[in-house]
């Protein structure tokens with residue numbers, strides 16, 4: 522494949538129900554192409570899960586600070602989900618473009634990189650209309666029962682949180698079938714198969730943008 526001109530490449534947005542495997546697939550994507558991508562580290566008002574680090578997985582913040590950033594127009598997109606606020610700051614996106622961003626594991630992403638977002642559905646709707654003009658990929662579970670098993674299996678969510686995520690998942694699956702029908706969809710059934718399909722889509726379109 523011809524070398525990729527990252528300065529010409531559009532940002533790439535990944536979205537899909539919580540527990541579908543977005544983080545798992547994105548870790549594989551970053552590992553497969555260590556110099557190509559930077560991760561847009563979102564802000565959130567939710568509490569960190571075990572093992573999550575501030576500034577790596579999220580910028581953890583308070584509701585007051587989050588609302589102040591909204592008032593100051595500091596987000597590319599932001600939304601409320603499961604009782605918490607999430608947003609992609611303009612600064613996080615700019616950091617990736619300028620080579621001051623992070624990889625998905627928190628290591629420095631030096632040099633101009635293609636910005637990768639992992640965001641929920643309301644954020645996707647906002648970015649679709651934004652000047653960023655991103656490419657969009659929905660990660661979908663094989664079915665809701667499998668999603669529930671994965672959410673329970675990772676052992677990080679309370680019962681209340683699992684129920685909220687499952688209710689929202691139904692909206693997200695429906696959105697993907699309607700307004701999202703022209704975007705890329707990858708069903709995360711078998712992890713290696715799903716990753717192959719995702720990787721091929723990412724790389725094929727990158728080379729055609731050159």
Ligand SMILES: Nc1ncnc2c1ncn2[C@@H]1O[C@H](COP(=O)(O)OP(=O)(O)OP(=O)(O)O)[C@@H](O)[C@H]1O
Nearest residue numbers: 539540541542543544545671674675709710711712
């Ligand atoms: N293809 C797969 N088959 C079986 N298990 C999977 C598969 N993909 C991911 N998992 C498992 O499902 C669980 C949820 O995955 P992950 O945390 O990556 O989801 P997510 O979509 O990033 O969730 P969130 O949006 O809440 O961060 C994890 O325990 C992960 O190991």
